[in-house]
Amino acid sequence: MTDSHMEEQLRRMLAEQAAGAAPSEPPYGAIVRQGRKARRRFRAGLATAAVVLAAIPGGAFAAQGEWFRDSGSAHAAARHTGFPDGAGVTPVSSPADSGESGGTGPSGPADPERQLLDGITLADATESLERCLDEYPQDVTSEQLRIVLAWVSQGDPNRGEEPLREVLAISDDPGGNFQVVCSDRPEGDLTGVMVSGSDYGTGLPVAPDLNATRFFHPTTGEWRTPFRWADFGLVEPEVRRVTVSYAGSTEEAVLEGQYFLVAGIAEDQPTDPPVVIGYGADGEVLYDSRQDPFYEPGM
């Protein structure tokens, strides 16, 4: 049987299969209640995070983005923040009002010079992140996230040869468990989004993110040097310093929001995977990736 015949048969069988599902009437009331509940939960979470960051009077928070009549939620958020009704709070480092929705956008990194690389501005990174979330909706909005690393990576035969803007964002709420890496071409197609939780569960003081391995080396195709690489992962509070040695140099990672974040340039093609070392307050080695049974750098 040819592929096209197989496909034709499959379409028919799927249609017949789906027809057997016989959906009931849509539970419109339940959908709306669930949507409103999720909205209130989001607003309460945002308010909690916002209090940690800063308090700016204004009213933007209470006024933002409501299309449905759910006045109780705005009041609940105001109570939660400790601000009176009508007063608002917003994260400090948001780049700009995002327009129609009245959103404030994601927070920016603690050390932009070391975390926004290759000429990427916070506005650029925000644009890419919001484009990702528009294209691939998640349980979070950009307002709930903090951009912690942005860099330009090489393209490849699979994703296209033009350079890509990579943006790593994490939950702005310290208790959150969400991270996303957006791969974007501002002048072209969005090429992908990689979402994961940030609880790797290794129990070690440093946990390099297994998803970061794709940023060490070309995912497909040949090496082209110089090569911009990036790495990130989680650190426990007792870790005060992280270094990553790769391609003949050692880079000092930024520690922010329970993450280590680092990027460098490989002038020559490396032969060994990155070595991640975590140090304690007295300079003692708390973690060495060479002794980590969970570390699978894939090189």
Added chain:
Amino acid sequence: MYNEAEEAFQEFVRSRWSALVRTAYLLTGDRHLAEDVVQSTLAKAYRSWPRVCRSDNPDAYVRRMLVTCHRDRFRKRRVAEHLTDIPPEEATAQDDMARADEREVLARALAGLPKRQRAVVVLRYWEDLSEPEVARALGCSVGTVKSQAAKALAKLRVLLGSSRLALTG
């Protein structure tokens, strides 16, 4: 503004509910679960309705949300996946019996696919999306869609081909 948006959302739910449930059914293999996933998806759509409306294609936007909801459900809860909910067999004529058998075999064959391959099959051959559209819906490259579709078809050919059913053409 409120009334217009609310009415537009209500109309969207009314007109798209059945199609979304059918897609979810093919993804999950369970009618009740399919309705749950679609309900969660539409609740999220309600929360982000202005953004959904601003998108070029609200249908495609919500379909992506549906795929994400389905994927997250398995990722977060590690729910074991068993496609056991076979549509009721109402027919008694021989042809209809054969079709019911065919649906049962297809249900089992779909259940035998990894969930990403099943999603590719459902979006590509039931929703009739193009490869780039499937890639956008699943958050992967077109190359991945092609390879996953090829693997899925090869598996289905084996799973379905071993039965006496319609794929003998």
